[in-house]
Amino acid sequence: MEQRYQQQQQNERPPPRKRRRPALSCVQCRQRKIRCDRTQPCKNCSTALVQCLYQPFVNSPVVTRLPSGEPTSGISGSDVQYPASVEHDSRAAEGYARQSSYPIISQLEAAAKESSDPSTSSKNVGTSSLGATGSGLDLRYQILKERPADRPLQPGLEESGWHILKQQVGLKDSDVPLNKHRPPRWSEWLGTAPEFSTIYSCYAAAGGADVFANWFQDAETAPLIPRISELLQRAKNVAVKIKSSRPSRASLQITAGDLTPPARDVADAMVELYFQSFESTYRILHRSSFRHEYEKFWASPDAAPANLRLKVLLVVAIGASIHEDIDKDPQFYNTAFRWICAAQDWLLAPSEKARLDITGIQIHCLTFLARQIYSPSADLVWISVGNMVNAAIQLGLHRDPKYIAATSLLEAELRRRLWATIVEMEMQTSMDTAMTVRVRLDDFDTEPPSHINDHEIDEETKEIRPHPRAEYTETSLQLLLLDTRPIRLQILQLLNGPHSKFLYADALALSKELTNAHRTFSKFIQDNSRSGLTAFHRNLVDYCVCRFLIPLHGPFASKARTNPLFHYSRRVSVDAAMAIVSPEPCEPYTRLMTLGGNLLREGLRCAITAINLELVVQADSDRLDGTLHRPSPFTEVLKKAVKDMMALSEEQIKKHETNVKLHTLLASVLAIVDAGSDASVRKRVAQAAIDSMEHCLGLLESVVETIPTPTSSSVSSVDFGLTDWDLDWNMDILMPDMGGFWGSKSGAHSNGLLR
Numbered sequence: 001m002e003q004r005y006q007q008q009q010q011n012e013r014p015p016p017r018k019r020r021r022p023a024l025s026c027v028q029c030r031q032r033k034i035r036c037d038r039t040q041p042c043k044n045c046s047t048a049l050v051q052c053l054y055q056p057f058v059n060s061p062v063v064t065r066l067p068s069g070e071p072t073s074g075i076s077g078s079d080v081q082y083p084a085s086v087e088h089d090s091r092a093a094e095g096y097a098r099q100s101s102y103p104i105i106s107q108l109e110a111a112a113k114e115s116s117d118p119s120t121s122s123k124n125v126g127t128s129s130l131g132a133t134g135s136g137l138d139l140r141y142q143i144l145k146e147r148p149a150d151r152p153l154q155p156g157l158e159e160s161g162w163h164i165l166k167q168q169v170g171l172k173d174s175d176v177p178l179n180k181h182r183p184p185r186w187s188e189w190l191g192t193a194p195e196f197s198t199i200y201s202c203y204a205a206a207g208g209a210d211v212f213a214n215w216f217q218d219a220e221t222a223p224l225i226p227r228i229s230e231l232l233q234r235a236k237n238v239a240v241k242i243k244s245s246r247p248s249r250a251s252l253q254i255t256a257g258d259l260t261p262p263a264r265d266v267a268d269a270m271v272e273l274y275f276q277s278f279e280s281t282y283r284i285l286h287r288s289s290f291r292h293e294y295e296k297f298w299a300s301p302d303a304a305p306a307n308l309r310l311k312v313l314l315v316v317a318i319g320a321s322i323h324e325d326i327d328k329d330p331q332f333y334n335t336a337f338r339w340i341c342a343a344q345d346w347l348l349a350p351s352e353k354a355r356l357d358i359t360g361i362q363i364h365c366l367t368f369l370a371r372q373i374y375s376p377s378a379d380l381v382w383i384s385v386g387n388m389v390n391a392a393i394q395l396g397l398h399r400d401p402k403y404i405a406a407t408s409l410l411e412a413e414l415r416r417r418l419w420a421t422i423v424e425m426e427m428q429t430s431m432d433t434a435m436t437v438r439v440r441l442d443d444f445d446t447e448p449p450s451h452i453n454d455h456e457i458d459e460e461t462k463e464i465r466p467h468p469r470a471e472y473t474e475t476s477l478q479l480l481l482l483d484t485r486p487i488r489l490q491i492l493q494l495l496n497g498p499h500s501k502f503l504y505a506d507a508l509a510l511s512k513e514l515t516n517a518h519r520t521f522s523k524f525i526q527d528n529s530r531s532g533l534t535a536f537h538r539n540l541v542d543y544c545v546c547r548f549l550i551p552l553h554g555p556f557a558s559k560a561r562t563n564p565l566f567h568y569s570r571r572v573s574v575d576a577a578m579a580i581v582s583p584e585p586c587e588p589y590t591r592l593m594t595l596g597g598n599l600l601r602e603g604l605r606c607a608i609t610a611i612n613l614e615l616v617v618q619a620d621s622d623r624l625d626g627t628l629h630r631p632s633p634f635t636e637v638l639k640k641a642v643k644d645m646m647a648l649s650e651e652q653i654k655k656h657e658t659n660v661k662l663h664t665l666l667a668s669v670l671a672i673v674d675a676g677s678d679a680s681v682r683k684r685v686a687q688a689a690i691d692s693m694e695h696c697l698g699l700l701e702s703v704v705e706t707i708p709t710p711t712s713s714s715v716s717s718v719d720f721g722l723t724d725w726d727l728d729w730n731m732d733i734l735m736p737d738m739g740g741f742w743g744s745k746s747g748a749h750s751n752g753l754l755r
Contacts, residue, residue, distance in 0.1 A: 022056035161555035187605035274319035472531035535586035
């Protein structure tokens with residue numbers, strides 16, 4: 001009986017539970033029920049700044065995956081082996097952290113301190129851990145490792161840069177604003193800082209925006225708003241008259257007479273100036289080969305082929321942009337515009353397949369550079385660069401010449417130089433337009449060009465002997481920019497990616513790498529001070545590198561006033577901005593800035609916005625502390641930079657600029673800084689806007705008196721795809737016609753949003 005009972009119990013007992021398969025995702029991703037990429041730390045834990053642990057089974061020992069991807073049993077999360085660079089960062093931060101009771105703040109300050117330590121800049125940037133791994137999260141690993149498990153993350157560090165910017169404007173994270181049918185540029189995003197509310201509300205009230213109608217209704221400021229509106233409309237009317245004398249939106253009919261080069265001695269001077277300035281940074285031509293073609297052109301100018309004629313004319317136009325006598329011929333700008341139109345027409349002709357060669361790519365690059373300098377159709381340059389990238393890829397420039405049979409050493413060097421130049425141009429325009437970068441590191445395998453001078457290679461060369469990198473050659477500047485290319489591509493993907501949500505740790509890690517690379521460049525300049533390097537070269541390379549730091553730290557710098565954790569971003573933004581707006585004294589570079597072309601425009605706008613923000617924040621802080629009467633040396637330096645930019649704006653208006661908003665914006669910022677109390681700020685801003693517009697209007701009217709009566713005889717029915725000479729510094733973030741930002745009653749949810 002008992003045996004039968006036991007048999008019955010065994011039959012009723014449920015079958016033993018099968019052992020579950022081991023879990024491959026980390027514990028945190030399993031708990032949050034999200035997909036894990038199974039790295040250490042995984043992307044989700046890195047974004048959330050939490051400790052990433054792996055546990056295959058319940059009650060089993062913790063398993064941590066090393067960076068190589070191999071699991072290792074018995075290693076706790078605090079014992080994770082990170083790369084050597086992370087260990088170095090952790091040790092540097094460990095000693096500094098003991099001095100503070102806030103571990104996270106101490107680690108961020110330690111990282112900032114190390115990034116400014118010259119001893120850390122000796123490593124080769126081209127082989128840095130960031131460029132090799134593409135992670136860019138070393139500092140985030142450090143924060144995870146140093147933070148005690150029982151201490152929560154400091155508030156504010158989990159905010160992404162995009163969340164901060166959209167919060168300032170009043171947008172949801174899923175909203176995409178449009179300004180004139182395109183996403184706002186970074187200078188416009190940075191201009192949404194709440195510290196500028198008094199300025200843009202003044203302009204919005206002058207434009208009739210209802211949302212700001214009650215901001216300037218007191219007895220002192222109410223009479224000033226109609227005057228601002230009147231002056232702004234008058235300035236726009238005068239600008240229309242000036243633009244009517246320039247090449248119209250309808251394209252010009254290019255004739256043979258329009259493609260006549262200047263006198264030989266003038267052309268020689270412009271060509272030499274081009275090779276001494278732009279060619280050192282944007283390697284497009286081989287000096288010896290071009291000199292041979294140049295002599296062939298002048299031997300018979302009328303019989304020269306179209307591609308050679310256009311190449312010579314574009315080089316002359318680019319070199320003339322920084323010549324001291326450029327303003328003595330007011331018609332030269334129209335002449336250069338015709339040459340650019342002819343080159344664009346030649347590139348887009350029906351038989352464009354015949355242009356798919358090295359010469360065609362060179363003309364592509366020269367046309368891009370000329371358009372950036374003289375600014376026709378500046379908004380469309382990013383699209384044109386996309387066509388140039390596609391042409392270069394179809395020509396095989398993205399593959400290293402060693403994989404291409406029957407390629408001479410000279411052609412191989414030209415292909416490497418052109419590809420590096422095209423990627424550099426693509427990165428700069430992506431930053432200008434806040435658009436995604438189309439070339440990534442894994443899309444090409446073209447090696448850097450050789451470190452040689454042009455006269456050391458020709459068609460007969462059978463062997464190349466590169467110089468040491470410490471020596472200066474005609475390729476040195478391009479190689480220095482190539483060293484920072486992986487870092488800047490990371491920054492572009494982080495800033496302009498459609499689904500990017502970069503955190504403060506990302507900004508710190510990337511800026512540290514970029515700052516170290518820039519120190520390498522500075523040391524190279526110091527060691528080669530007596531070489532062929534000029535102030536123009538140094539200023540242009542500084543601009544190409546430093547401009548990436550302002551958008552990277554800009555969102556966090558705007559929060560530094562309320563969150564001290566972001567103070568380092570505030571300092572980096574101002575330092576980079578001062579390097580851009582106050583370059584090393586150089587007459588050719590000053591003429592390039594005065595020309596007001598698109599080559600430097602967006603970077604200058606971001607720099608000006610960063611300086612304006614710092615000035616306004618300092619003034620508000622001094623006003624609250626009651627220390628406005630105490631002059632600060634730092635504030636005086638910033639004010640001088642703003643006044644210098646106002647003088648530059650005046651020179652641009654005297655020459656080719658038609659927009660007065662930049663000058664008025666700077667005058668308004670100075671009015672806020674000089675205001676004695678909050679009660680007088682709005683009155684001072686409105687009065688400063690009136691004074692600035694009256695002054696700029698007088699400059700525009702003097703320009704109108706010197707222009708000839710426009711004619712329409714040169715208009716044809718053929719459209720080259722180029723717009724007019726729109727040299728405006730569009731501060732539309734301050735104006736009510738920017739739908740979706742400040743123009744509607746709701747303040748941020750009108751026709752400028754895509755949901």
